Amino acid sequence: MKYRLWVVCLALGLVSASCLGQSPARRIEIHARRFSFTPAEITLEKGETVTLALTSDDVPHSLLIEGLHINGTMTKGHITEVNVTPEAVGDFKGRCGRFCGSGHGSMLFVVHVIEK
Amino acid sequence: MRRSMHLTVAAVLFPMWLAGCRSTPPGKLETKSVQWAKHHLTVGGKKDRNPLPPTAENIYAGRQAFGSYCVVCHGRDGQNTGVPFAATISPPIPSLAGSEVQSYTDGQLKWIINNGIFPSGMPASKGILSDEEMWQMILYIRHLPPAGSLGDPRAYSGDEFTENPDASK
Numbered sequence: 001m002k003y004r005l006w007v008v009c010l011a012l013g014l015v016s017a018s019c020l021g022q023s024p025a026r027r028i029e030i031h032a033r034r035f036s037f038t039p040a041e042i043t044l045e046k047g048e049t050v051t052l053a054l055t056s057d058d059v060p061h062s063l064l065i066e067g068l069h070i071n072g073t074m075t076k077g078h079i080t081e082v083n084v085t086p087e088a089v090g091d092f093k094g095r096c097g098r099f100c101g102s103g104h105g106s107m108l109f110v111v112h113v114i115e116k
Numbered sequence: 117m118r119r120s121m122h123l124t125v126a127a128v129l130f131p132m133w134l135a136g137c138r139s140t141p142p143g144k145l146e147t148k149s150v151q152w153a154k155h156h157l158t159v160g161g162k163k164d165r166n167p168l169p170p171t172a173e174n175i176y177a178g179r180q181a182f183g184s185y186c187v188v189c190h191g192r193d194g195q196n197t198g199v200p201f202a203a204t205i206s207p208p209i210p211s212l213a214g215s216e217v218q219s220y221t222d223g224q225l226k227w228i229i230n231n232g233i234f235p236s237g238m239p240a241s242k243g244i245l246s247d248e249e250m251w252q253m254i255l256y257i258r259h260l261p262p263a264g265s266l267g268d269p270r271a272y273s274g275d276e277f278t279e280n281p282d283a284s285k
Contacts, residue, residue, distance in 0.1 A: 099185070
């Protein structure tokens with residue numbers, strides 16, 4: 001009986017230790033508004049998993065970063081969460097992927113990925 | 117003598133005044149000479165190459181970009197389907213599937229989308245569309261669907277204000 005209790009306590013301890021050891025994914029909130037993103041550039045570490053929280057302050061937009069396989073919709077009053085784990089170092093260009101008006105083509109975004 | 121001269125001048129000027137502001141189609145000579153000038157003199161970018169491959173994804177993305185506002189003048193199919201003024205604007209809007217447009221190089225089409233083209237109603241899209249979208253649109257223009265296969269632009273459905281409650285006020 002004592003032996004079983006011991007095993008259970010040990011297992012619980014291991015689980016809680018592993019949970020404490022994992023820091024939650026970094027979260028970056030990105031707003032779109034005619035005709036820019038805020039922030040317009042972010043820096044991530046290679047291999048780091050980051051959650052991008054995407055939203056719009058006006059009309060529907062999207063954040064399209066083909067090099068990172070991201071195309072997240074951005075609508076007002078709603079947050080779209082996109083997880084990204086970059087596997088290569090470099091600058092990845094993004095843009096608005098949904099036509100939003102006269103300055104749509106100037107809505108640019110950059111993700112800098114650096115070594116850990 | 118003086119009176120007859122006045123009448124002659126009036127007889128010449130009156131029809132010109134009547135016709136001067138009307139939109140009339142250009143003559144054959146004007147069309148041919150302007151097209152030659154556009155292809156060989158005024159439109160730049162002749163040697164620029166499309167950096168994007170003609171994949172199904174890129175052509176689809178080009179169609180989506182084309183749907184942003186190009187459809188209002190060129191139709192969904194790029195062949196003026198459903199565009200009510202395509203033949204009456206001066207100069208008339210060419211079918212993008214026709215030889216007049218298809219004989220431009222990719223670089224020239226990009227230049228035209230970027231800068232617009234004179235004399236025509238084609239506006240400049242620099243800053244409105246991204247470079248990538250323009251190149252994707254050119255892939256779509258090179259792979260247009262059969263005329264009429266995509267229906268008419270929504271803009272000409274007649275229900276512009278249907279869902280706008282302020283329209284009735």
